[in-house]
Amino acid sequence: MSIWSRLFLSVAASLTLCGAALHAAFSAQTPPAVEPGIEISIGGKQLHFDRTQLLSRDDVQTVEIPNDVAYHIAMTYRAVPLASLLRGQDFPRDTVIEAVATDGFAAQLPVDLVTNTDSKAAVAWVAVEPADAPWPDLPGKTVSAGPFYLIWTGEQVGTVRSEQWPYQMARLSTQPSPAARWPQLAVDPALPATDPIRAGQSLFATQCLACHKLNGAGSAEVGPDLNRPLSPTEYLAPAALHALIRDPASVRDWPDRKMEGFAPDQLSDREIEQIVAYLRYMAERQKP
Known part of the structure; x- marks a missing residue:
């Protein structure tokens, strides 16, 4: 073998060893995949699943959902009763369970609603998206709606509002x-x-506060404040505002x-008018 051949083989071997060392170093620095989890805080006590x-x-x-609120079709999930995850916890007086999503959505859920286990009413479940079978x-x-999605079953599942299905x-x-946490939402006693x-006001707290603030009140980070600097009742005609709530794309789209709007089985025309009446009233109460 010539001296040039031996030199070529020596350089090639060195490059191979160097590449292997760099690959090993890079692999060692790559963190492992983080298992998705949900945080639960009840009266300051922290839980993680x-x-x-x-x-x-x-x-x-x-759990089978005949008409899923998020997907609008029948869906089947692997799910855990939320009441089981909350069992044994002491809930402070006059509190709600706030469900916060990764996109800033924040639903306010009554404690007695999420802790119910009687199928004659509505029962809450935490649906879990499997790693090997992702949802559409x-x-x-x-x-998708994963990795964790609050779904409902029970004979009175129809009483659970659409915004109480946070994904x-x-x-x-x-x-x-909400009334105690944000006094600026209140109407005149x-x-x-x-x-x-x-x-x-009650409908707004359930259906609108999950995405919007009002007078700076609310913890959601999805949509704009609906009273600052102006109420939508001050720049939209009543019919246009009603249509915007029912189907935003019918008024303007981008x-x-x-915002996806609300079907009649989620908000009736009368309920939309009640929300509009509250917004019109609050336009005169743009508190700092």
């Missing part, structure tokens, strides 16, 4: 009730209990639109 833990529980079940993308989106959940925590504006 990752996907594997939830799917390995004895109480995990196959949501309609019009490039992501892509990241955190559940106890928080003061002298307003009669039967006034439609009060019904609109590539990054997130």
Whole structure:
């Protein structure tokens, strides 16, 4: 073998060893995949459940949803009763469970609703997206409802509002009730209990506060504040605002639109008018 051949082989071997060393160093620095998990905070007590833990529980079940709120079709999930995850916890007085999603959506859920186990009412489940069987993308989106999605069953499942089905959940925590946490949402105490504006306030807290703030109140980070700097009742005709709530694309559309609107079985025309009445009333109460 010539000296040039031996030199070529020596250089090639050195490069091979160097490449192997660099690959090993790079692999050692690559962090392992993080198992998705959900955080639960009840009265300051912290709990954490990752996907594997939830799917390995004895109480995990196959749950069929005939008309899924997020997918608008029948869906089947592996899910754990939420009440089981919350069992034994002490809930502070006058609190709700706030369900926060990765996109900033924040639903306010009554404690007695999420802790119910009687199938004659509505029962909450945490659906878990398996790593080896991902759910389909949501309609019009490039992501699924996973890895964690709050779904409902039971004879009274129809009483659960559409915004109380939060998907892509990241955190559940106890928080003061919206009225106590954000006084700037309140109407005048002298307003009669039967006034439609009060019904609109309640609907707003359930259906709108999950995405929007009002007077700076709310923890959602999806849509704009609906009273600052102006209420939509100040720049939209009543019929246009009603149509915008029912079907935003029928009024205006844009590539990054997130609001999907509300079908009649999610909000009736009368309920939309109650929300509009509340917004019109709050336009005069743009508190700092």
